[in-house]
Amino acid sequence: MAVLNWVSDLNTGIEEIDRQHRRIVDYINRLYELRETPDRKLLGEVIGETVDYTLSHFAFEEGMIEEAGYMFSGPHKSVHELFIRRVTEIQMRFEAGEDVSNELHGMLSRWLFNHIRNEDRGYVDTVKTYQRMQNKNTKTTEQKIKEEIVKELEAKHQRKGFFARLFS
Numbered sequence: 001m002a003v004l005n006w007v008s009d010l011n012t013g014i015e016e017i018d019r020q021h022r023r024i025v026d027y028i029n030r031l032y033e034l035r036e037t038p039d040r041k042l043l044g045e046v047i048g049e050t051v052d053y054t055l056s057h058f059a060f061e062e063g064m065i066e067e068a069g070y071m072f073s074g075p076h077k078s079v080h081e082l083f084i085r086r087v088t089e090i091q092m093r094f095e096a097g098e099d100v101s102n103e104l105h106g107m108l109s110r111w112l113f114n115h116i117r118n119e120d121r122g123y124v125d126t127v128k129t130y131q132r133m134q135n136k137n138t139k140t141t142e143q144k145i146k147e148e149i150v151k152e153l154e155a156k157h158q159r160k161g162f163f164a165r166l167f168s
Helices: 015-034 040-068 073-095 101-137 141-159 162-166
Strands: none
Touching: 015 040, 015 101, 040 073, 040 101, 073 101
């Protein structure tokens, strides 16, 4: 395996998710850079950071798809749990002194892109629809003020007589 390059077909169109996925790619690439390092402490720190960030991403993603009402959020979470078990097992082997950097990099590389292209792609429409509905229902203060002003002007305009409206 080599350095991972982000390609456009990995974009979900959900800005925060795409940003988080790119950051995971950065972590995986950092693991690749350090795979031959004799500095096990540094490698261990990067492995830990990669795992921690990935776990926080999973928590964010799972919360988002549950809130959006994605009907397969349970199975999606199960896929994450299986992945976490595999990565935790590799991390424990590293801590026991085993050289797992190439194995971990390869597994993360294959898993991430496959997961984005398959499992994550499944929730995109549900989440985008939910976000559009939320944005539509969440008006800014400025929008509310503008609407109130327009209503007041329309009400004032309707109270005037025909000639007053015609010449105003």
